Amino acid sequence: MKTVYFNEYNVRMGNATYFPLVSGILRAMVESDPRLREAYSFKPFIFYLDSADNVLARYDEAPDVACFSVAMWNEQLSLHIARTLKERWPECLIVFGGPQLQKYPEDYFAEPPFIEAGVRAEGDEGFIQLLVRFTTPRIFAGVPNDSVVYPSTA
Numbered sequence: 001m002k003t004v005y006f007n008e009y010n011v012r013m014g015n016a017t018y019f020p021l022v023s024g025i026l027r028a029m030v031e032s033d034p035r036l037r038e039a040y041s042f043k044p045f046i047f048y049l050d051s052a053d054n055v056l057a058r059y060d061e062a063p064d065v066a067c068f069s070v071a072m073w074n075e076q077l078s079l080h081i082a083r084t085l086k087e088r089w090p091e092c093l094i095v096f097g098g099p100q101l102q103k104y105p106e107d108y109f110a111e112p113p114f115i116e117a118g119v120r121a122e123g124d125e126g127f128i129q130l131l132v133r134f135t136t137p138r139i140f141a142g143v144p145n146d147s148v149v150y151p152s153t154a
Helices: 021-031 052-057 075-088 105-110 124-134
Strands: 002-010 040-042 046-048 065-069 093-097 117-119
Touching: 002 021, 002 075, 021 040, 021 065, 021 124, 052 075, 065 075, 065 124, 075 093, 093 124, 117 124
Parallel strands: 002 040, 002 046, 002 065, 065 093, 093 117
Antiparallel strands: none
């Protein structure tokens, strides 16, 4: 099985924070898909905005897929964590989504080469197709969803 980590760092308000809604929806969709249920296992959500060291300590095993929901309040932390994960585990698929992806994400992906895929807009089906393709060798071209961007195959 491939191990998936969801990173959706949310702003703290005192001792409270929002639960990772998008990550929960995506995980539920994957687990309800018979093609994927047996192929992927999920680690607990990482959703507290925290130091990079504390976030990285939550990675208790090598990730096959690391997903990031990126907003303006967590973009730099997400980039740092993603870069570090790719250095530690080069085979890990790094997927970014969320409001920080621009209308023209090619520009966004030009600088950090460690981000391999981006899921924009309502990318639920695109994310599913991405994971379907990742159960076999990394051949992501032709995923039938306009919301998914693959900089390495463009």
